[in-house]
Amino acid sequence: MAITPPPFATLDGRRVDVQPGDTIQDAAARLGVPIPTLCHVPGLPPAASCRLCTVEVDGRWVGACHTPLTPGASVRTVTDGLVTLRRGILELYQASHPAAGQQGAFRALLIAHGLTPPAKTPGRHAGGVPYLRFDADQCVVCRACVQACTHRQGQFVLGVTDRGGDTRLTIGRDDTFASSDCVSCGACVDACPTGALSDRDRVGPAGLGLAAESVTDTVCGYCGVGCRLQVSQAGGRVLRIQGVPDAAVNRGHLCGKGRYAHAWHRSPERLTQPLVRRDGALVPATWPEAIARAAEGLTALAAAHGPDAIGVFTSSRSTNESAYLLQKLFREQLGTNNVDCCARVCHASTALGLRLVTGAGAASASFDDIERATRIVVAGANPTEAHPVVGARIKQAVMNGAQLVVIDPRRIELADFAAVHLALTPGTNVALFNAVAQALLARGAVDDAYLAERVEGLAAFTAHVGQTSVAAAAVQCGVPAADIEAFVEVLAGGPTLFVHGLGLSELFQGTASVMTLAALGLLTGSVGRPGAGMLPLRGQNNVQGNADMGGMPNLVTGYQGLSDPVTLARLQPHWRRPPPPTPGLTLPEMIDAAVTGEVRGLWIQGEAIVQSDPNEAHVIQALDRLDLLIVQELFMTETARRADVVFPAAGALEQDGTFTNGERRVQALRAAVPPPGAARPDWAVVQAVAQALGASWRYGSPAAVLAEVAAVAPHLYGGVHADRLGGDGLQWPCPTADHPGTATVHADGFLRGKAALMCVDFALSAEHGVPGYPLLLITGRVLHHYNVGTMTRRTPHAELVDRDVLGVHPADAVALGLVTGGRALIESQWGAVEAPVLADPRIAQGTAFLSFHFPETHTNRLTGPVRDPQANCPQYKATAVRVRPIP
Ligand SMILES: Nc1nc2c(c(=O)[nH]1)N[C@H]1C(S)=C(S)[C@@H](COP(=O)(O)OP(=O)(O)OC[C@H]3O[C@@H](n4cnc5c(=O)[nH]c(N)nc54)[C@H](O)[C@@H]3O)O[C@H]1N2
Ligand SMILES: Nc1nc2c(c(=O)[nH]1)N[C@H]1C(S)=C(S)[C@@H](COP(=O)(O)OP(=O)(O)OC[C@H]3O[C@@H](n4cnc5c(=O)[nH]c(N)nc54)[C@H](O)[C@@H]3O)O[C@H]1N2
Ligand code: SF4
Ligand code: SF4
Ligand SMILES: [Mo]
Numbered sequence: 001m002a003i004t005p006p007p008f009a010t011l012d013g014r015r016v017d018v019q020p021g022d023t024i025q026d027a028a029a030r031l032g033v034p035i036p037t038l039c040h041v042p043g044l045p046p047a048a049s050c051r052l053c054t055v056e057v058d059g060r061w062v063g064a065c066h067t068p069l070t071p072g073a074s075v076r077t078v079t080d081g082l083v084t085l086r087r088g089i090l091e092l093y094q095a096s097h098p099a100a101g102q103q104g105a106f107r108a109l110l111i112a113h114g115l116t117p118p119a120k121t122p123g124r125h126a127g128g129v130p131y132l133r134f135d136a137d138q139c140v141v142c143r144a145c146v147q148a149c150t151h152r153q154g155q156f157v158l159g160v161t162d163r164g165g166d167t168r169l170t171i172g173r174d175d176t177f178a179s180s181d182c183v184s185c186g187a188c189v190d191a192c193p194t195g196a197l198s199d200r201d202r203v204g205p206a207g208l209g210l211a212a213e214s215v216t217d218t219v220c221g222y223c224g225v226g227c228r229l230q231v232s233q234a235g236g237r238v239l240r241i242q243g244v245p246d247a248a249v250n251r252g253h254l255c256g257k258g259r260y261a262h263a264w265h266r267s268p269e270r271l272t273q274p275l276v277r278r279d280g281a282l283v284p285a286t287w288p289e290a291i292a293r294a295a296e297g298l299t300a301l302a303a304a305h306g307p308d309a310i311g312v313f314t315s316s317r318s319t320n321e322s323a324y325l326l327q328k329l330f331r332e333q334l335g336t337n338n339v340d341c342c343a344r345v346c347h348a349s350t351a352l353g354l355r356l357v358t359g360a361g362a363a364s365a366s367f368d369d370i371e372r373a374t375r376i377v378v379a380g381a382n383p384t385e386a387h388p389v390v391g392a393r394i395k396q397a398v399m400n401g402a403q404l405v406v407i408d409p410r411r412i413e414l415a416d417f418a419a420v421h422l423a424l425t426p427g428t429n430v431a432l433f434n435a436v437a438q439a440l441l442a443r444g445a446v447d448d449a450y451l452a453e454r455v456e457g458l459a460a461f462t463a464h465v466g467q468t469s470v471a472a473a474a475v476q477c478g479v480p481a482a483d484i485e486a487f488v489e490v491l492a493g494g495p496t497l498f499v500h501g502l503g504l505s506e507l508f509q510g511t512a513s514v515m516t517l518a519a520l521g522l523l524t525g526s527v528g529r530p531g532a533g534m535l536p537l538r539g540q541n542n543v544q545g546n547a548d549m550g551g552m553p554n555l556v557t558g559y560q561g562l563s564d565p566v567t568l569a570r571l572q573p574h575w576r577r578p579p580p581p582t583p584g585l586t587l588p589e590m591i592d593a594a595v596t597g598e599v600r601g602l603w604i605q606g607e608a609i610v611q612s613d614p615n616e617a618h619v620i621q622a623l624d625r626l627d628l629l630i631v632q633e634l635f636m637t638e639t640a641r642r643a644d645v646v647f648p649a650a651g652a653l654e655q656d657g658t659f660t661n662g663e664r665r666v667q668a669l670r671a672a673v674p675p676p677g678a679a680r681p682d683w684a685v686v687q688a689v690a691q692a693l694g695a696s697w698r699y700g701s702p703a704a705v706l707a708e709v710a711a712v713a714p715h716l717y718g719g720v721h722a723d724r725l726g727g728d729g730l731q732w733p734c735p736t737a738d739h740p741g742t743a744t745v746h747a748d749g750f751l752r753g754k755a756a757l758m759c760v761d762f763a764l765s766a767e768h769g770v771p772g773y774p775l776l777l778i779t780g781r782v783l784h785h786y787n788v789g790t791m792t793r794r795t796p797h798a799e800l801v802d803r804d805v806l807g808v809h810p811a812d813a814v815a816l817g818l819v820t821g822g823r824a825l826i827e828s829q830w831g832a833v834e835a836p837v838l839a840d841p842r843i844a845q846g847t848a849f850l851s852f853h854f855p856e857t858h859t860n861r862l863t864g865p866v867r868d869p870q871a872n873c874p875q876y877k878a879t880a881v882r883v884r885p886i887p
Contacts, residue, residue, distance in 0.1 A: 009073040018071045024055055024064040028077060035077050036086055036109055038093075038142035040065040041191045043251055044151040047143045052086050052109070061085075087113045096167075099137035103195035106140060130796035131184045131200050131260045132177050134169075138196035141167050145188035145197055152187045152253055154395035169196075183388065183783060184256035184800065190242060201260055201796075205234035216672035217244060219659050220258040221317065221652020222786050224538035225249060225367070225387050226661025227258050228728070231653060231672035238262045238653060238673055248728040249367060249661065255388035257786060257797070262653065264791040265673060269635055271648035272677025282646060287678065287688070294603075294645045295692035297628040301601040302334055307580070311338030311590045311599055314551040315606030315632070315682065316346075316543035318649070319657030319669060321705040322682035323542070323549040324557060325697075326605055329686055331550075332575045333693050337562065337584030338599065341551035342607050343543050344587040345614070349505040349871040350536045351547060353514025357758060358527060358534075359751030361559065362544065365497060365533035366663040366731065366743045370397050372531030373497035375490055378414055379407040379517060380429065380503020380877075385783040387537045387662075394499070405487050407432065408503055409778060410807075410849060411842035420486040423844045424477035426776050426878040430509050431762040433516035435473030436488055438465040440523050445492035447525025454754055455522050461757035468762075476762065478846075495532035496524050502539075502780065506876040508765030510868035515758045522755055528746035538662030540787075541652065545660030548716065548732070549709065553584035558713025570712045576695070586872040588613075594622035601628035605682060606649065608788040610638035611855050614863035614874040615830055632682055635790045638855055647685050650675035651791070657683065657702035658725065660732070664742070666720050667729035765866050765875055773828065773880035775812070776847045777862060780877070785853035793854070804857040806835040807849040808883065813839040816883055823886040826850070828879050831861030834886060848883060 008017050009027070016027045028035050029042065035055060039047040046066035053064040056076040069075070076082075090113050094101065101107045101117035110117045141160055146169075149158040157180040159170045172180020189197045205213045213234045220227045228247035232239040241259050245252040264270075274290035275282040285293070301310050312330045314323040327339045343351065351361035358364065370376070370393045384391030391414065398404045398417045406418040407429070415421040424432055440446050441462050451458055470488070474481035490496070498521050504513040518527070518534060526532035538544045550557040556579050560567035563581040571578055585593055591613065593599040602623075613619045623629060623642045631643040634651050652659075654675040660666045675681070683702055690697045699705050703722035710717045719734040719741075730741040746755075767776070784801040785792045792798070806824055808816070818824055818837045826833050826848075835850060835857060843849055852859035866875040 007071050009069055009071060009075060011075045012077055016069070018069050022069040024057070024062070024067050024069050024075055025053060027069045028064065033077055035064045037065060038106060038140065038193050039144050039147065041144050041147045041152070042245070044147050047147045049143045050089070052089055054082060054085055056082060083113070087115065090115055093140045097137070097140045100140050100194050100196070102138060105193035107194075130799045131186065131256065132182070132189065133198045133200050134171060135196050135198075136168065138194045139169050140194055141169055142193065144191040144193060145169070148187040148191035151396065153183065153185045153392050154399065155181055155183060155185070157182045158188060184260060185254065185388070185392075186256070186259045187253055190252065199240055199260075202240050205239065208234065208237065210235035210237070213239060216670050218653070218670045218672055219541070219667045220254070221541050221659075222257045222261075223387055224540060224543060224662035225389050226541065226659060226665060226667055227254050227389055228667065229254070229258060233673050236673050237266055249665065250389045253389050253392060256784065257792060261786075261792050261795040261797050263795040264634070265651060265653050266676070267794040269794065270676045270679065271633055271635060271646060272679055273648060274678065275646040277644040282643070287680075290645050290647060291685070291688045291692050294630050295689050297630070297644065298334060298601060298603075299693065301628060302336075305600055307335035308338055308584065309599055310334060310336060310601040311340075311585060312603040313587060313605060313607050313609070314339065314341045314546055314549070316342050316540040316546040316551075317606040317652070318542065318682045319655060319702060320542065320545040320549050320660060320666070320709065321657040321702040322605065322686055323546045323551050324705055324709050325683050325686040325690070325699070326603070327550040327557070328575070329690050331556065331579035332577060333690055333695050335580055337553045337580055337582065338590060339551060339584060340553055340587040340590065341543070341546045342540065342587070342612070343547050343551065344872060345506075345612065345874055345876075346502065346539045346543060347505050347536060349510030349868050349873045350500070350514050352871045353511040354518060354534060354536070356511075356756065357515055357518040357522070358746055358755050359753075360745055361547075362664055362745070363535050363538075363662060364527050364745045365535040367393065367535075368743065369497050369531050369533065369535065370394055373397060373402050374531065375403045375493055375496040377405045377407065377496055377498050379498065379500045380513070381499055381501025381537050382408065382410075382412045382414075382780070383499065383537060384413040386501065386539075386781055388783065390537065403490050403493070405490050409844045409847050419490065420483055422477070422479045422483055422487060424479050426778055426847060427507050427509065427765055427768060427875075428477040428762070429504055429507070429513035430516050430760055431468070431473045431476035432484065433513070433520055434465045434760070434762060435468050435470050435484060436491065437461070437516070437519055437523060438468055439470050439485070439488040440491060440520070441465065443488070443492060445488075446523040447494075450525035451522070454528075454750065455757060456754040457757040457759075461519065461759055464759035491520060491524050494524060495526040495529045496521070497532050497535060498526065499535045499537060501537050503877055505873055507878060508866050508868055508875050509763060510873045511870040512760045516760055519757050522757055527755065528744060528750075530744055533744065536662070541661070542659040544662055544664060545658070545666070548660055548713070553586055557709060558716050560713065570714070574708050574712055588867060588872050588874065591619055591622045594625055597625060600626060602626055603630040603632075604639060605632040608637040608639045608790065610642070611788045611852065611860065614860055614876065615865055616858055616861045617831060618865070632685065637788065637790060648677065648679035649685075650679050650681040654679075655681040657681070658706060658722075663731060665729050665731045666717070666725065668722070668725040765878060767864065767866055767875060767878050767880045770829065770880035773882050774846070775881050775883060777826070777828070777879045777881040778847055778849045778877050779852055779859055779863060779879070780849065782851050782853070785851070787853070788855070789853035804835055804851045804854050804859060805838045806883070807838050807840040807843045809843045809845040809847075810839040810841055811845055813837065817885045818883065819885070824883050825886050826862060826881050826883050828862040828864060828881045830864040831858075833858050833861050848881065
């Protein structure tokens with residue numbers, strides 16, 4: 001009779017459970033038993049190169065980092081023999097790298113093994129990027145950094161060469177970071193055990209003459225990935241930032257913005273005191289003066305012209321708590337639904353499209369589905385630049401076997417990893433997705449059981465897409481039919497994870513693009529399945545939360561109808577009066593109404609619309625016509641410059657509250673450093689204005705505000721309480737205090753009953769085929785800067801990228817007489833700007849690309865009035881332009 005071994009092993013005499021996939025190193029880490037290593041990075045595949053982790057299993061020596069723990073095994077991590085072996089290995093490292101061991105884990109290992117580390121000497125550094133140092137003398141070529149760069153970031157910058165017995169680390173092509181594809185993520189620094197690789201921003205408090213250092217666990221304030229950070233500070237100054245090692249979202253990883261772009265917080269250009277306009281000029285004021293001016297101004301306008309003469313844009317950069325209070329202020333105290341946020345110019349079409357199809361406007365999937373997926377479609381998103389930690393996870397998933405399809409006019413980095421890249425003409429998504437649906441249905445390659453059980457509208461949809469074909473779409477989209485067939489082939493394989501971005505939503509057919517992509521999600525039976533479904537990459541740190549809080553004109557907190565009886569009953573104990581029953585204006589409608597004089601007062605919280613909204617001339621005209629503009633900001637933006645009242649705000653590193661990331665994860669934001677001067681957290685200022693208006697609000701803290709959110713939107717936030725948000729927070733829906741949160745939405749059924757297959761006709765926008773404007777301009781973002789750049793431009797990131805650049809295909813460059821480094825005049829029907837040129841084969845012929853991070857570029861002078869008729873989202877992704885060289 002076979003004897004089943006027990007499901008546990010022993011390690012230094014202690015019992016340890018054997019878990020699937022366990023190495024001895026993993027099990028020891030769980031017990032807190034340190035096994036020495038240089039090359040192994042926790043969470044990454046073993047490099048198995050340094051041999052320091054050798055342990056004894058039932059009398060045999062094996063490497064702990066790569067040997068599976070087997071049930072019944074008896075492991076010893078310390079024996080006389082092992083210690084002698086390790087000491088010998090360390091001596092060899094010392095012999096070949098005599099200067100190494102001045103710091104880090106390697107130094108500690110030398111000392112622990114009775115060896116003498118070298119004295120400290122000034123290092124020699126390979127430079128080139130502002131954030132990383134490499135001191136070759138300190139490097140013992142253990143390969144830990146190579147592991148991190150390859151298996152965490154997926155960048156392949158670091159390698160090891162062995163020439164004539166001289167083994168050494170290589171960086172890029174010529175041993176400088178500047179010559180390499182390094183993205184300044186810092187993963188190699190965290191992995192390095194010798195300090196050979198180090199952060200150039202790593203200053204100790206002693207170096208600054210400051211007192212003790214403290215560390216705060218908080219959330220990144222840039223993008224919607226929501227990485228968890230450990231922020232070290234001393235004396236109110238950020239010293240350095242690292243990722244929280246076991247965080248669900250980022251597992252210790254960060255991108256360069258989250259890790260290094262923090263110097264904005266101590267910029268001398270920060271707004272540090274309230275300002276009010278007197279005799280035409282903005283002058284310093286006390287907080288009571290500024291608050292009174294705002295409150296009186298809003299009341300006077302509402303009294304004279306009705307409450308709909310004022311409006312507000314809540315900030316997706318600030319907290320849930322400030323967004324909730326600000327929309328409540330306008331609805332409850334001032335009596336208008338003129339409430340909107342930057343989601344309008346971003347993913348409003350995604351929220352609407354997904355809501356129409358599934359009943360819920362947010363991601364159905366989670367970031368963890370990336371590793372579970374066998375097929376991933378990335379459509380109109382550029383994750384390695386805009387959501388870098390997610391981009392890195394997608395690269396790893398592909399290297400581990402997932403199939404990838406990229407749909408983007410530009411050859412983005414992920415296209416290099418893709419089985420198929422469809423470089424379609426901007427604005428033609430609907431033609432492509434309808435044709436792919438037709439092909440899947442014609443081949444019978446759809447999930448019939450799923451469709452029968454969970455989806456409605458199949459017959460009408462089949463008839464509708466039957467009017468198109470792959471051949472027709474190939475012409476409409478400007479891509480080879482064979483490539484579309486290859487995309488169909490991938491989807492025919494089964495459930496797929498659909499990751500999308502602004503290349504779907506910021507178009508005339510934005511909502512239509514999202515609905516037709518979601519149709520592919522339904523046909524393949526993907527929505528509601530683990531490892532599959534819809535994963536739109538939401539933009540700003542809290543754009544998901546801002547919408548959840550009610551930062552939109554037609555729905556109140558939790559996407560609830562304005563006059564829905566259930567909602568009103570929920571609001572009743574907390575709101576002095578219900579919101580007005582009729583929807584207010586969207587953001588672009590408020591801008592239009594300001595030009596016509598129907599809207600006379602605006603409160604803009606953390607949004608720099610002069611730079612970021614389309615058609616700059618129109619926005620400036622609108623702001624200049626207002627009787628009252630209130631701006632809550634970190635910096636004196638072109639928008640703030642036009643204000644009558646400026647409230648200096650605390651930024652993400654300086655305030656408490658919560659952010660909700662793109663996978664609906666509510667995480668705790670904790671102030672790591674104080675705001676400068678008299679700057680204050682947004683929520684507290686909103687409360688102060690409400691009190692000046694006579695409200696009896698007495699929220700003692702952001703946690704008290706969150707408790708009210710839970711009460712008024714219990715279906716999503718009911719169980720989300722501040723004291724439950726340690727660690728990785730909670731993913732909504734989280735209806736009750738004991739609910740664990742929801743990773744996959746629609747697993748058991750759609751909010752709207754059955755999901756709907758929507759029939760949408762393909763249409764080109766008014767920017768397509770404009771005579772005299774032969775190129776289609778795509779505007780968007782680059783890795784190193786963030787939106788209007790107020791923050792990243794005030795950090796050493798400005799050395800990495802110091803201007804917006806116009807990318808054109810080399811053939812177009814030749815035809816137009818443009819050269820890399822030269823300047824170009826770019827003209828649209830709406831305005832003209834100048835920019836330096838880069839001839840770039842990654843840009844498709846007939847298109848051009850320009851970012852909008854520097855105010856002096858005025859990119860949005862070019863973008864015009866075309867917007868999605870359903871969601872009102874502007875078409876930033878296709879503007880007819882002509883380009884010529886400036887001599
Ligand atoms: N580094 C950095 N990260 C950011 C930001 C930033 O400014 N900088 N901003 C944040 C914000 S607010 C947002 S919303 C997100 C945005 O993140 P993304 O959604 O990735 O945004 P973009 O890079 O602007 O556009 C995505 C891609 O759409 C492609 N595209 C253009 N037209 C079409 C089309 O018709 N069809 C298809 N399929 N693709 C098209 C573009 O070529 C581009 O590569 O990033 C967030 N993260
Ligand atoms: N041409 C073109 N234009 C675009 C886009 C595009 O692709 N092309 N993308 C659009 C998209 S997707 C978006 S989301 C918008 C983004 O446009 P914006 O929302 O205008 O840009 P951000 O840089 O995200 O932040 C706005 C402001 O918030 C301030 N801020 C940061 N943190 C805080 C805080 O905690 N409190 C307060 N009160 N203020 C704070 C910053 O200083 C900054 O000035 O741009 C849009 N504009
Ligand atoms: S910073 Fe990131 S990309 Fe650059 S070398 Fe290190 S791990 Fe690689
Ligand atoms: S990926 Fe986004 S959330 Fe994460 S560190 Fe970078 S900017 Fe911050
Ligand atoms: Mo955005």
